[in-house]
Amino acid sequence: xxxxxxxxxxxxxxxxxxxxxxxxxxxxxxxxxxxxxxxxxxxxxxxxxxxxxxxxxxxxxxxxxxxxxxxxxxxxxxxxxxxxxxxxxxxxxxxxxxxxxxxxxxxxxxxxxxxxxxxxxxxxxxxxxxxxxxxxxxxxxxxxxxxxxxxxxxxxxxxxxxxxxxxxxxxxxxxxxxxxxxxxxxxxxxxxxxxxxxxxxxxxxxxxxxxxxxxxxxxxxxxxxxxxxxxxxxxxxxxxxxxxxxxxxxxxxxxxxxxxxxxxxxxxxxxx
Ligand SMILES: [Zn+2]
Ligand SMILES: [Zn+2]
Numbered sequence: 554x555x556x557x558x559x560x561x562x563x564x565x566x567x568x569x570x571x572x573x574x575x576x577x578x579x580x581x582x583x584x585x586x587x588x589x590x591x592x593x594x595x596x597x598x599x600x601x602x603x604x605x606x607x608x609x610x611x612x613x614x615x616x617x618x619x620x621x622x623x624x625x626x627x628x629x630x631x632x633x634x635x636x637x638x639x640x641x642x643x644x645x646x647x648x649x650x651x652x653x654x655x656x657x658x659x660x661x662x663x664x665x666x667x668x669x670x671x672x673x674x675x676x677x678x679x680x681x682x683x684x685x686x687x688x689x690x691x692x693x694x695x696x697x698x699x700x701x702x703x704x705x706x707x708x709x710x711x712x713x714x715x716x717x718x719x720x721x722x723x724x725x726x727x728x729x730x731x732x733x734x735x736x737x738x739x740x741x742x743x744x745x746x747x748x749x750x751x752x753x754x755x756x757x758x759x760x761x762x763x764x765x766x767x768x769x770x771x772x773x774x775x776x777x778x779x780x781x782x783x784x785x786x787x788x789x790x791x792x793x794x795x796x797x798x799x800x801x802x803x804x805x806x807x808x809x810x811x812x813x814x815x816x817x818x819x820x821x822x823x824x825x
Pocket of ligand 1: 564568570595
């Protein structure tokens with residue numbers, strides 16, 4: 554088994570098809586030996602019919618109220634934003650907000666993505682709805698992923714191995730290395746059999762060969778899943794993946810990785 558001290562892709566009740574509160578996740582993280590937890594709700598039109606109303610994003614807008622240390626776990630504030638077009642734009646980039654949560658008028662309007670991202674430490678970019686990728690070439694899909702990864706707030710692409718969008722592995726993995734950003738290996742991708750498991754394995758194997766780091770996360774939608782990446786680790790052990798390329802092996806290595814990528818730099822005092 555590997556040393557993995559951080560779980561940096563997890564969901565709470567806010568994400569609607571997830572079932573635990575933030576405190577339940579933090580407690581579960583502490584019990585599983587996790588030292589740093591990243592809570593990353595869906596930022597997506599899948600959550601609300603009225604997805605253009607700022608009222609629906611209060612949970613994210615108020616993340617500043619969370620403690621940085623809770624039950625001995627460092628808590629980071631993130632989201633998992635949908636990639637919404639072939640240019641790699643993320644959800645909210647084109648949504649104007651004309652009223653505050655209490656109904657005051659914003660004139661000029663504010664941008665939804667700016668309002669939310671300014672409250673976050675980092676963003677995961679994921680493909681969920683795939684409509685925009687229909688009929689697109691592998692080269693175009695690759696470009697979409699690279700552009701999303703180049704977004705200065707994005708630290709990694711979520712579950713790239715199971716999104717079902719074919720892309721050139723090496724191009725994305727090499728670009729990630731240049732950007733000092735990891736490739737995610739996602740435990741949820743090992744919950745059911747399928748071709749995506751072959752892709753995940755290939756992704757990890759090429760990361761090892763190219764020297765790109767990976768981030769091994771649960772994508773927990775329930776507190777009992779937090780910190781448990783046994784299936785992903787079994788695959789990594791099979792291919793002899795090197796421990797030193799796991800960016801979330803320690804709390805320090807993950808924080809250092811975030812800084813090196815330019816996404817966010819913490820001084821230790823701010824995490825107390
Ligand atoms: Zn989800
Ligand atoms: Zn997720």
